[in-house]
Amino acid sequence: MKELWSKRARALTPYIPGEQPRERKFIKLNTNENPYPPSPMALAAIREAACDTLRLYPDPECTNLREVLAASYGLKPNQVFVGNGSDEVLAMCFQAFFDPDRPILFPDITYSFYTVYADLFGLTYRQIPLDENFAVPREPFLEENGGIVIANPNAPTGRAISLSGVKAVLEGNPNSVVVVDEAYVDFGARSAVELVDCHPNLVVVQTMSKSRSLAGLRVGFAFANENLITALNSVKNSFNSYTLDRLALAGAEGALRDVGYLRATTMKIIHTRGYTACRLKSLGFQVVDSSANFLFVSHPDVAAKTLLDGLRERGILVRWFDKPRISNYLRITIGTDQEMEALCAALAELLGKEG
Amino acid sequence: MKELWSKRARALTPYIPGEQPRERKFIKLNTNENPYPPSPMALAAIREAACDTLRLYPDPECTNLREVLAASYGLKPNQVFVGNGSDEVLAMCFQAFFDPDRPILFPDITYSFYTVYADLFGLTYRQIPLDENFAVPREPFLEENGGIVIANPNAPTGRAISLSGVKAVLEGNPNSVVVVDEAYVDFGARSAVELVDCHPNLVVVQTMSKSRSLAGLRVGFAFANENLITALNSVKNSFNSYTLDRLALAGAEGALRDVGYLRATTMKIIHTRGYTACRLKSLGFQVVDSSANFLFVSHPDVAAKTLLDGLRERGILVRWFDKPRISNYLRITIGTDQEMEALCAALAELLGKEG
Numbered sequence: 001m002k003e004l005w006s007k008r009a010r011a012l013t014p015y016i017p018g019e020q021p022r023e024r025k026f027i028k029l030n031t032n033e034n035p036y037p038p039s040p041m042a043l044a045a046i047r048e049a050a051c052d053t054l055r056l057y058p059d060p061e062c063t064n065l066r067e068v069l070a071a072s073y074g075l076k077p078n079q080v081f082v083g084n085g086s087d088e089v090l091a092m093c094f095q096a097f098f099d100p101d102r103p104i105l106f107p108d109i110t111y112s113f114y115t116v117y118a119d120l121f122g123l124t125y126r127q128i129p130l131d132e133n134f135a136v137p138r139e140p141f142l143e144e145n146g147g148i149v150i151a152n153p154n155a156p157t158g159r160a161i162s163l164s165g166v167k168a169v170l171e172g173n174p175n176s177v178v179v180v181d182e183a184y185v186d187f188g189a190r191s192a193v194e195l196v197d198c199h200p201n202l203v204v205v206q207t208m209s210k211s212r213s214l215a216g217l218r219v220g221f222a223f224a225n226e227n228l229i230t231a232l233n234s235v236k237n238s239f240n241s242y243t244l245d246r247l248a249l250a251g252a253e254g255a256l257r258d259v260g261y262l263r264a265t266t267m268k269i270i271h272t273r274g275y276t277a278c279r280l281k282s283l284g285f286q287v288v289d290s291s292a293n294f295l296f297v298s299h300p301d302v303a304a305k306t307l308l309d310g311l312r313e314r315g316i317l318v319r320w321f322d323k324p325r326i327s328n329y330l331r332i333t334i335g336t337d338q339e340m341e342a343l344c345a346a347l348a349e350l351l352g353k354e355g
Numbered sequence: 356m357k358e359l360w361s362k363r364a365r366a367l368t369p370y371i372p373g374e375q376p377r378e379r380k381f382i383k384l385n386t387n388e389n390p391y392p393p394s395p396m397a398l399a400a401i402r403e404a405a406c407d408t409l410r411l412y413p414d415p416e417c418t419n420l421r422e423v424l425a426a427s428y429g430l431k432p433n434q435v436f437v438g439n440g441s442d443e444v445l446a447m448c449f450q451a452f453f454d455p456d457r458p459i460l461f462p463d464i465t466y467s468f469y470t471v472y473a474d475l476f477g478l479t480y481r482q483i484p485l486d487e488n489f490a491v492p493r494e495p496f497l498e499e500n501g502g503i504v505i506a507n508p509n510a511p512t513g514r515a516i517s518l519s520g521v522k523a524v525l526e527g528n529p530n531s532v533v534v535v536d537e538a539y540v541d542f543g544a545r546s547a548v549e550l551v552d553c554h555p556n557l558v559v560v561q562t563m564s565k566s567r568s569l570a571g572l573r574v575g576f577a578f579a580n581e582n583l584i585t586a587l588n589s590v591k592n593s594f595n596s597y598t599l600d601r602l603a604l605a606g607a608e609g610a611l612r613d614v615g616y617l618r619a620t621t622m623k624i625i626h627t628r629g630y631t632a633c634r635l636k637s638l639g640f641q642v643v644d645s646s647a648n649f650l651f652v653s654h655p656d657v658a659a660k661t662l663l664d665g666l667r668e669r670g671i672l673v674r675w676f677d678k679p680r681i682s683n684y685l686r687i688t689i690g691t692d693q694e695m696e697a698l699c700a701a702l703a704e705l706l707g708k709e710g
Contacts, residue, residue, distance in 0.1 A: 004532050004556060005586040009451045014592030020414055028411070037407035046409075046602065050401040052392035054571040054606070056383070057564070060372055084439055087595045095475075096364045120450075120593040177359050201359060209412070216409040216601035231360040237369030238475040240442045246571035247401065247602045251409070 008122070015116045018319050027342055029333040030317040032155075032184070032294050034213035036268070036336075038251070039261040042214065045254030046247050058249055060241045065249050068256050069221055073193050079223055081232045082252075084243040086183055086207035086220030089232075090149075091117050092239075093203055093222070096231040097177035098123050102146025107136055109326055111155045111181065134159050134288060134296075142172040151181040153189045156321060156331040158290030160189035170199045177228065179203045186211035186266050187273070188291035193223050200225050210293055211266050212255045219244065219252040269293050269334050276332075276340045283347055298329045302351060310350040316343055363477070370471045373674050382697055384688040385672040387510075387539070387649050389568035391623070391691075393606070394616040397569065400609030401602050413604055415596045420604050423611050424576055428548050434578055436587045437607075439598040441538055441562035441575030444587075445504075446472050447594075448558055448577070451586040452532035453478050457501025462491055464681055466510045466536065489514050489643055489651075497527040506536040508544045511676060511686040513645030515544035525554045532583065534558045541566035541621050542628070543646035548578050555580045565648055566621050567610045574599065574607040624648050624689050631687075631695045638702055653684045657706060665705040671698055 002010050018031035037043075066080040073080075083089035094117040098104050106114050108127040118125045128140040134157040141148055148169060153160040170178050178201055180192045185206065192204050203224040209215040222232060236243060244252075255262075273295065277287045280297055288296040298304065307330060308320040319331040332343065357365050373386035392398075421435040428435075438444035449472040453459050461469050463482040473480045483495040489512040496503055503524060508515040525533050533556055535547045540561065547559050558579040564570040577587060591598060599607075610617075628650065632642045635652055643651040653659065662685060663675040674686040687698065 002582070002586070004452060004530075004583060005589075006450065006452055006454050008454075009586045009589050012589045012593045014589055015596060016592075017412070017415055017596040020412055022414065022418065031412055033412065034410050036410065038409050043405050043409070046405040047402050050398050050405065050602075050606075054393050054398070054401075055389050055391065055568040057372070057375055057386055057388065057570040058573070059375055059377065063377065084600075085595060085597060087597070091594050095361065097359060097361055099361050099363075116593045120590070175359075213410040215412040215597075218413070218597055218600040227357070228359060231357070231364045234360075234364050234367045234369055235475070237371075238367045238471045239446050240440060241370060241372040242440055242442070242570075242573055245439075245573040245600070245603055247405075247606075248600055251405075251602075 008120070012119060013116065015113045019317060021317070027316045027335065027339050029335055029339065029343060030319045032210060032333045033215050034210060034265065034269070034293065035334070035339060036213055036265045038213040039255045039258035041258040041261070042251045042255035045250040049247050049250035054246055058242050058244060058246045062244055062249060065244070065252055068253050072256050073223060075193070075196060075223055078226045079196060079229060081222040081224070081229050082244060083220050083236065085209065085218040086181070086205050087113060088243060089205050089220040089222050090179070090181060092232050092235045093179050093205065094118065094121050094123060096235045097179070097203070097228070098147040100124060102144065104147045104149060105141055105145045106149040107154065109134060109154070109157060111151050112321070114149050136161050136165065138165065138168055141169045145173065145176055147176050148173060148178045149181060150178070151183065152192070153184045153187070153291040155184065155292065156294070156319065156326070157288050157296045158292040158294055159288060160291035163190045163192065166192045167195065170195065170202055174201060177201050177203060179205060182206045184210055184292035186262070187270060187293045196223050196225060200227065203228055208252055208255060211262060213265065214251060214255060217248050217251050219248050272337055272340055273334045276334060276344070279344045280347070283344070283351055283353060294331050294333045296329055296331050299351070304328045304330045307347065307350055311343070311346055314346040316346055363475070367474060368471065370468045374672060376672070382671045382690065382694050384690055384694065384698065385674045387565060387688045388570050389565060389620065389624070389648065390689070390694060391568055391620045393568040394610045394613035396613040396616070397606045397610035400605040404602050404605035409601055413597050413599060413601045417599055417604060420599070420607055423608050427611050428578060430548070430551060430578055433581045434551060434584060436577040436579070436584050437599060438575050438591065440564065440573040441536070441560050442468060443598060444560050444575040444577050445534070445536060447587050447590045448534050448560065449473065449476050449478060451590045452534070452558070452583070453502040455479060457499065459502045459504060460496055460498070460500045461504040462509065464489060464509070464512060465506050467676070469504050491516050491520065493520065493523055496524045500528065500531055502531050503528060503533045504536060505533070506538070507547070508539045508542070508646040510539065510647065511649070511674065511681070512643050512651045513647040513649055514643060515646035518545045518547065521547045522550065525550065525557055529556060532556050532558060534560060537561045539565055539647035541617070542625060542648045551578050551580060555582065558583055563607055563610060566617060568620065569606060569610060572603050572606050574603050627692055627695055628689045631689060631699070634699045635702070638699070638706055638708060649686050649688045651684055651686050654706070659683045659685045662702065662705055666698070666701055669701040671701055
């Protein structure tokens with residue numbers, strides 16, 4: 001095997017996403033999907049776009065969507081970049097801003113795609129250990145580097161970084177691009193989008209997959225000053241002129257217009273998260289403070305892997321990472337109230353406790 | 356400008372796609388779109404998929420679509436790869452199969468994205484001159500190389516290569532991957548898909564954008580033996596787990612099932628192409644023999660750029676490439692009969708002739 005592969009392809013260790021079961025019906029708390037459907041305005045816009053004009057290429061510059069995003073986030077359209085999911089946007093950030101000669105810095109416990117991108121594009125990196133409470137330390141991010149990636153809130157911990165913390169990293173690294181991956185920001189962290197105008201080294205990446213319930217549509221976006229957006233466009237236009245199809249463009253625009261729906265569904269998830277955290281603590285779990293649509297939990301008596309398997313047998317999928325420091329933790333997506341009831345009941349049973 | 360860009364990003368010269376006008380209504384014969392709408396089965400499948408399940412990630416392995424493609428093309432699902440348009444599939448081929456140490460070979464006149472991919476991924480290439488009739492010469496493709504890319508039919512010429520020609524390149528290069536880009540194959544060339552089982556170095560790339568009228572949906576695919584498909588999956592899963600959204604998956608499956616529609620619309624275009632070629636010849640044009648949904652034409656008396664501008668003034672967009680050897684040619688997409696009538700009338704007027 002691997003004959004005729006490029007040297008780079010031979011060396012890759014791809015990212016492994018959470019399971020998407022095709023057969024059996026599970027309670028799916030393993031990939032941080034939103035339990036509520038997308039906005040009816042998004043679905044209506046998609047149905048309207050499913051018409052004869054699909055024979056035509058989409059707008060390669062995604063002008064309308066960038067205008068709607070700019071208006072929604074108080075920026076100019078030339079400060080906005082869009083891509084086929086925030087994973088693609090992140091991959092293009094790695095290509096546009098990082099060179100092999102100096103290491104990229106990111107936490108040791110974070111979104112595990114960052115190391116994969118670095119390997120794919122032949123970049124070096126240094127992983128900065130989070131402290132014992134999974135907080136991001138400040139000093140190590142001020143050391144010599146070729147770029148910084150920070151997820152806020154962090155995954156899979158859910159812990160948020162303050163705006164002053166982000167600002168300190170930006171100000172301490174005027175010659176490096178700092179990518180703040182805000183996939184989960186709408187569930188309780190403070191976005192760095194307000195810093196875009198004043199910090200020419202900042203890129204804020206967000207997604208429609210989580211708070212806007214559109215994981216199935218693949219739309220991510222980045223905010224930065226025009227200079228960095230131009231670099232992202234150069235990379236994108238050297239890879240694929242048309243990364244967003246007409247339906248994704250239409251659906252994303254529809255979702256962005258329905259601000260009330262975003263607010264209602266994220267508030268609901270935030271309340272369910274609080275209630276679930278209490279229930280899990282009463283079952284003896286340690287629960288990391290979460291600003292995301294998931295909880296990162298550990299039990300002192302029963303191994304996370306045992307709970308993972310036991311939940312699966314009971315029809316509930318959660319996520320476990322077989323990695324140093326976090327192998328006794330489970331990442332549990334916040335579902336509906338009923339789904340979290342079922343989760344807590346199953347965990348109580350597994351722990352031999354009253355739920 | 357360009358501060359904080361990576362070295363690679365600074366050096367890029369992105370591909371420039373044909374214009375997608377957003378305001379004025381043109382007769383659009385500039386980007387090889389299909390003049391007929393997508394299959395009603397594709398549109399119905401998309402509308403059905405525009406539902407609550409869009410909150411969930413798509414199947415990262417695109418299993419259903421690969422099964423439908425495999426059944427449709429007489430292959431096994433593990434011989435099929437899918438991507439976000441054939442441009443993305445091609446880009447991943449460059450990453451998966453080519454190394455910087457030996458040059459990739461492709462014709463000097465061909466799809467101009469190939470040089471852009473090579474630059475993006477730090478690869479070297481050698482452009483093989485087509486002969487004076489734009490035919491692909493055989494000998495130069497048997498020289499030492501690190502990979503080969505051939506478009507069949509070629510773009511922007513429309514000329515096809517015979518199956519025996521493709522076979523000779525495959526057999527002369529057992530240690531190189533040969534990518535045959537068949538974006539336009541359904542309009543009259545013979546596909547190399549029948550060679551996949553016997554040639555472990557062959558990758559056939561196709562798209563739903565042209566013959567299946569789905570340029571707006573962004574679905575491309577590749578056929579190859581399982582070893583090469585595994586390499587493509589390694590690259591794809593190191594870049595973006597979910598390159599196809601749920602709507603693209605559904606629409607592509609719907610379109611593939613409607614074989615009758617594909618046949619009827621491609622036959623219609625083939626007939627319009629023949630009739631248009633006759634009309635253009637009678638206006639004095641030299642018309643390259645086309646197996647694609649476009650014609651590549653040159654007039655001995657009037658410069659192509661003059662005709663391009665004149666047509667634009669008359670509301671008709673065609674494509675002109677400001678490049679050596681072909682700067683006196685226009686690439687004209689085959690539209691509806693009415694659109695081609697309008698084209699011929701406008702050209703007759705520009706040439707001062709009776710239409």
